[in-house]
Amino acid sequence: MTATVNRTDTLTGQMIIAGTFVTGTGETVRGLDPSTDTVLEPGYAHGDDTHVDAACSQAAAAFDRYRSTTSEARARFLEAIADNLEALGDTLVNRAAAESGLPVGRITGEVGRTSGQLRLFAGVLRDGGWNGARIDPAQPDRSPLPRADIRQRKIPLGPVAVFGASNFPLAFSVAGGDTASALAAGCPVIAKAHDAHPGTSELVGRAITAAVVQTGMPAGTFSLLYGHGPTLGTSLVTDPRVKAVGFTGSRSGGTALVAAAAARxxxxxxxxxMSSINPVFVLDTALQTRGADLGKAFVGSLTLGSGQFCTNPGLVIAVDSPGLTTFVESAGAAIADTTPTPMLTPTIANSYSAGVDALSAASTVEAQAPGSDAPNSCGAAIFSTDADTFLGSEVLQQEVFGSASLVVKCTDAAQVRDVAAALEGQLTATVHADDADMDDAAALVNVLELKVGRILFDGWPTxxxxxxxxxxxxxxxxxxxxxxxxxxxLAIERFLRPxxxxxxxxxxxxSAIADGNPDRxxxxxxxxxxQD
Amino acid sequence: MTATVNRTDTLTGQMIIAGTFVTGTGETVRGLDPSTDTVLEPGYAHGDDTHVDAACSQAAAAFDRYRSTTSEARARFLEAIADNLEALGDTLVNRAAAESGLPVGRITGEVGRTSGQLRLFAGVLRDGGWNGARIDPAQPDRSPLPRADIRQRKIPLGPVAVFGASNFPLAFSVAGGDTASALAAGCPVIAKAHDAHPGTSELVGRAITAAVVQTGMPAGTFSLLYGHGPTLGTSLVTDPRVKAVGFTGSRSGGTALVAAAAARxxxxxxxxxMSSINPVFVLDTALQTRGADLGKAFVGSLTLGSGQFCTNPGLVIAVDSPGLTTFVESAGAAIADTTPTPMLTPTIANSYSAGVDALSAASTVEAQAPGSDAPNSCGAAIFSTDADTFLGSEVLQQEVFGSASLVVKCTDAAQVRDVAAALEGQLTATVHADDADMDDAAALVNVLELKVGRILFDGWPTxxxxxxxxxxxxxxxxxxxxxxxxxxxLAIERFLRPxxxxxxxxxxxxSAIADGNPDRxxxxxxxxxxQD
Structure with a gap:
């Protein structure tokens, strides 16, 4: 089929299935500027199972040719997507800012991050290490049995379904990390747009579609669908032609997709x-020597992007001390100076309110941002409790998506480690430590390694x-x-197998495992x- | 705790929990020599949930110290296990041969394979590539924001449950590949012995336990339990301290463990x-020029170890032709010359008979081995059918564990590829091709890459x-x-995360990511x- 690419900036309100614009048949959703509650045109009609079938069919048909493209060809494809995203300029930035309520400066940075990710994977492709090339040469004279010539390389899994996230309308959405790594691996991508930013998704989908045409990739390499997670999303994950799934979102949504995939x-x-509260550990001497500075800087991280980062610091764990009191007071003063900022959607803002209410009921309110009449806004808040109460409470251990954080006061360094050991798995753990804290820090790192994906010192997880x-x-x-x-x-390895x-x-x-090493x-x- | 190691060759009939011999409380099982239906002493009483709890508790307690051992220390530990296995000499070989019905020569080879695996992973540890060390140095002057110093390495997941397989009482059992790779990764192992070779399992468990003591590893690094898969096995897989599972066995058993692990x-x-029928594709010119030789060699692979290899060639797919007729006739003649050999257990022998009956009912019997009065023996058999019948039959596409194979006759090379594309996932696919077959072979490899883990030419998958x-x-x-x-x-990567x-x-x-690269x-x- 010939790909037809709409190159104008006018949004069509349509899905894109292998280069063809298609109007959905289901519920129509529209973007919403949460800072003003203004509805944004056009409407996007959700797709149905026939659209899932068409996208999967095209992806499966494209897979054979797409996976056979060279690393260099795919690198150029990724670079073309990056160029096309950047060429959208203010059109993309303004739409994404309006649909997310995030500041233009943040969205401008996120465009750079997104195109940067695509170019990073272009580099990964040119490096070629992703092939995992291994050769055990034949040993015809080995006794008692000769050894065969055995070689290994990695190949892509097949079509990948990518679910756009609400909180990064670019970097974790239609052309985000999952799409970049899957396309790099040689997997066609079927993206499900997040309903919170349908126009941004269309713009990005068109940028990818244009790159498909520009670099001669098969049309089915990319499709963009709109729909609900439990219906269209589940159809996508359970389609036999889909071979892997990338998702960023809620624990309930992720858990449902994992279960659907396991039942295939x-x-x-x-x-x-899915879910992370990103504990911050402030050790004794650090608290003592710079508790006030740390408290202020903490609020900067807590309120970034209305607290809607996956890595938002939702938990502070420290030994109760005058330094901790200073930290909390300083953080409270900084919070009093903040202005509530809009959250991504009314639903998210309501969830945040409910989460704050739950924390208020189960712990001590230390500080709250001033009230605001602006719609959907997130007022930062800090709560505190003691370690025993924390360890005994499911509510206090749950993520509250937004600028809320809980300070857990411990009796000593051993209890700090006990709390760390009792935590669920986390994306990050942060440690603030002075030289005099190094022994405690070493013992803590030993616990944290088993709990998190990233340990960071003297910074903030966002x-x-x-x-x-x-x-x-x-x-x-x-x-x-x-x-x-x-x-x-390293994300490219998600979508490969040996x-x-x-x-x-x-x-x-x-060629990756050919004699003479033609790919170097x-x-x-x-x-x-x-490098033979 | 002090490990107590029983160094005598007398079997105790006990489990080993972190170096301590413990008698089970449940059903008592005994080994059986399937070639003579002779029961082998001693009895092994199955463990219960308290034994699972004890082994998991010890493994969790050992994990912190075990994962902190150096690569060199773990390499020496693996080498000590290998040495101890080899030192068991005839004691181990004779017991494993008796419990499995496999020939002494085969078992002797399997000891070498098992110790070889352990030594391979010692080499992997010394190479150090398994750490996946990466460093992105800080860029303090980067604009607009400085870059932090970020480093990455891989760490072990935690205690691993390993389920011994019946068909390789050494290489895929208590000290088999899963144990070797998990121990190499830094994960304590809790092995569940297969009831078909309890004495072999004890001997091997003692060899590992001795190595734990000899090299100063924490006692909980290794435990050996006896029990049923659905009861004790499920308790093990659902214990929160177990972080990964290795299993080789039936599709139903594997599926149940996967479901139990997913529901945690x-x-x-x-x-x-779990399951593989390992298709063999014989292309036209190869059939024409050497159909008779290939048919004979095929039977050698089919009957190896009474057909009880995971990679046993259960399917032959070719274009119907005089060459294929020659192949089948030659294979039939070879089968007529075989003597039925014992299978691993009476249950497996009964399942084989049932599978042969099902194939007989659904396809054409081409050749069968002479009958035998020996107990539990496996008579090789070849069946044939056409491609359409095969594609329409679930029975014909299922694995029959043992020396039975089905020849699928296709109309042309395109139908051969259609059959390949319709297959479920397989461990291996074998292609026999002459130079004149290369175009067909290339098209076939393209299909097979998406179906199998290993493609081999002009050999046999066993x-x-x-x-x-x-x-x-x-x-x-x-x-x-x-x-x-x-x-x-590459198996070490199963048990690691970044x-x-x-x-x-x-x-x-x-040290893997320290400045100055102390580990080289x-x-x-x-x-x-x-190599900085």
Missing amino acids: REPIPVYAE GVEVGHAMVHGGPYPSTSDSRSTSVGS VAYQDVPPALLP LWRRIDGRLV | REPIPVYAE GVEVGHAMVHGGPYPSTSDSRSTSVGS VAYQDVPPALLP LWRRIDGRLV
């Missing part, structure tokens, strides 16, 4: 990033660097699969890493 | 190897080389997780692989 005739991997060493993941329930990351170059080739004739060997890869030859 | 409050990975490039795995239902392998050095360290003080950094590892610095 052929179960498939689901990478769901702001996830996109690079090669980043891990944005962690034990359940922060994610459904701790063995990988959703940010950074295949061995034994005595396969040279003419049929993929680092390969393990008999287990030793060489 | 914290779901965990299960690596279950005999899985233990090395760095091997993949013994594949899409569902051959395994529950196609992203890894159970044989070969952790990022951001601005962590140098004194607290693990290959590491990715800003994404580039260097």
